[in-house]
Amino acid sequence: MENNLINNIKPALFPNWTAERLTTRIVHLGCGAFHRAHQALYTHHLLEQTGSDWGYCEVNLMSQQGALLVENLKKQSMRYTVAEKNQGVTTLNIIGSVKEAMHPLIDGAQAIIEKMARPDVAIFSLTVTEKGYCIDAATGQLDQNNPLIIADLACPTSPRSAIGYMTAALKLRFERQLSPVTILSCDNVRKNGQIARQAVLELARLQDEKLAQWIEQRVTFPCTMVDRIVPAVSEETLTEIVQLLGWKDACAVACEPFRQWVIEDNFANGRPDWDRVGAQFVEDVTPFETMKLRILNGAHSFLAYLGYLGGYAHISDAMTNPDYRRAVHALMLNEQAPTLSMPENTDLASYVEKLIERFSNSSLKHQTWQIAMDGSQKLPQRWLDSVQWHIEKGSDYRHLALGIAAWMRYVSGVDEQGQPIDVRDPLKAVFAAIYDRHGLPVAAVKESVKKLVEELLAIESIFGNKLIKNRDFVENIIHAYQQLLGVGARRAVAILSVQDENR
Numbered sequence: 001m002e003n004n005l006i007n008n009i010k011p012a013l014f015p016n017w018t019a020e021r022l023t024t025r026i027v028h029l030g031c032g033a034f035h036r037a038h039q040a041l042y043t044h045h046l047l048e049q050t051g052s053d054w055g056y057c058e059v060n061l062m063s064q065q066g067a068l069l070v071e072n073l074k075k076q077s078m079r080y081t082v083a084e085k086n087q088g089v090t091t092l093n094i095i096g097s098v099k100e101a102m103h104p105l106i107d108g109a110q111a112i113i114e115k116m117a118r119p120d121v122a123i124f125s126l127t128v129t130e131k132g133y134c135i136d137a138a139t140g141q142l143d144q145n146n147p148l149i150i151a152d153l154a155c156p157t158s159p160r161s162a163i164g165y166m167t168a169a170l171k172l173r174f175e176r177q178l179s180p181v182t183i184l185s186c187d188n189v190r191k192n193g194q195i196a197r198q199a200v201l202e203l204a205r206l207q208d209e210k211l212a213q214w215i216e217q218r219v220t221f222p223c224t225m226v227d228r229i230v231p232a233v234s235e236e237t238l239t240e241i242v243q244l245l246g247w248k249d250a251c252a253v254a255c256e257p258f259r260q261w262v263i264e265d266n267f268a269n270g271r272p273d274w275d276r277v278g279a280q281f282v283e284d285v286t287p288f289e290t291m292k293l294r295i296l297n298g299a300h301s302f303l304a305y306l307g308y309l310g311g312y313a314h315i316s317d318a319m320t321n322p323d324y325r326r327a328v329h330a331l332m333l334n335e336q337a338p339t340l341s342m343p344e345n346t347d348l349a350s351y352v353e354k355l356i357e358r359f360s361n362s363s364l365k366h367q368t369w370q371i372a373m374d375g376s377q378k379l380p381q382r383w384l385d386s387v388q389w390h391i392e393k394g395s396d397y398r399h400l401a402l403g404i405a406a407w408m409r410y411v412s413g414v415d416e417q418g419q420p421i422d423v424r425d426p427l428k429a430v431f432a433a434i435y436d437r438h439g440l441p442v443a444a445v446k447e448s449v450k451k452l453v454e455e456l457l458a459i460e461s462i463f464g465n466k467l468i469k470n471r472d473f474v475e476n477i478i479h480a481y482q483q484l485l486g487v488g489a490r491r492a493v494a495i496l497s498v499q500d501e502n503r
């Protein structure tokens, strides 16, 4: 974007300050769509409303696409647009909370680590996706077989993973006797702060015990619950935003109007007053985080797998089918909500109603394929903890079972029309090997469905080692998978929906 085009915007849209006002106090790793529309926007609103000087250095560690975004941010003087869309109404915000942006391919790893070790920096924040933590879900420990971690250990001063970057920067801060920082995970990960802590501490301990001790004592890792539906940016979204703005913003994102951020108030070295612009600081974020992961994200994954298989490209498309709508409502209210221990007066029924409305927002083109990505990293916190709860209580979890069967069907890599599915998942090769051995079974041949289901359930990093030993559970999944193979996703959801109606 050329700077002269910036001047074509109505002045009211533009922040009335320049990046000069900002101090880089937060280095954010993972400048994807979500961060740009969530944490950076909260921080922007704070700058609008107060004399704050908290600004971001945005860092992307991965991919050419990540580097391109950093280049574009630089070209756009760190300004970009967040378009909040709801049923045809769009509100534009031009964000002014970013001071600078970096990528290893542009700036080199060393410069990024030095930036993170600047005395003014008080927070490293993260939206690096579930897999970015390099934790083995089965053990809860750092996955030392992860290729990024192997590379980090081989060359700690030129790391590859986000965990490696933070550890390298903390080492410099420790050696230089600088202030500690807060590591603020904003990913959809169960106990995200604790997971970040586990990963960083283990990597540090493998390098330098004294560093690990310093981190243990001085660095804090608050957990957070983050919520805002921000679909991956498409060309269509960018074109639409160009029409509204009058200029091409290559870093623009579109999202829903809703946003929520609940943060444990445990900061090592100061923090922005995000509560002044709608965030909540609490002592314990666990109930909110579990509620969101199971109800919202659990429902999203259900709609993603069954929606994709049923021929729906977007979440809002699936929501136009009354069967999907009723089934996802029942999943949230009857199978996820009862598993939660919420503070008194939490109105889960209203939470569910609001989600039905949010999922139905047809202005958002949130692809079922996008949400279906990385299922191996998502299933445990979204579905499997709830399944375990139902097994213990002896209660019904047929929606969750159909969801798991749909995930199994999805990772076969072939859809119901025989077309290939572009499965994206760190365990993609494992799924492919299992399907190579078994092929897609025929519904009526229970023995072949059983063999396949059992092999998928034996993937310990997803399912742990308890569920596979529960015969009823295994039978339920075999039954759901047979049904799915026999009648297809739409019909299977319709059957559930009739049962829900008659309950």
Ligand code: NAI
Pocket: 029, 030, 031, 032, 033, 034, 035, 060, 061, 062, 063, 066, 127, 128, 129, 130, 131, 132, 133, 161, 162, 186, 187, 188, 189, 226, 227, 228, 229, 230, 231, 232
């Ligand atoms: P995105 O694809 O736009 O961005 C992902 C970011 O993570 C990119 O900066 C990418 O470079 C980085 N990344 C990916 N794998 C990585 C790895 N192994 N190590 C380090 N960095 C890595 O995705 P988006 O929408 O920004 O979502 C990112 C995460 O934010 C999600 O996985 C989720 O945990 C969380 N989130 C997303 C929401 C959404 O609606 N998009 C809402 C709430 C949370």
Ligand code: CS2
Pocket: 188, 226, 227, 228, 229, 230, 296, 297, 300, 301, 370, 371, 372, 378
């Ligand atoms: C989605 C989430 O991509 C996914 O897996 O379920 O990113 C979802 O959009 C957000 O968590 C909403 O806050």
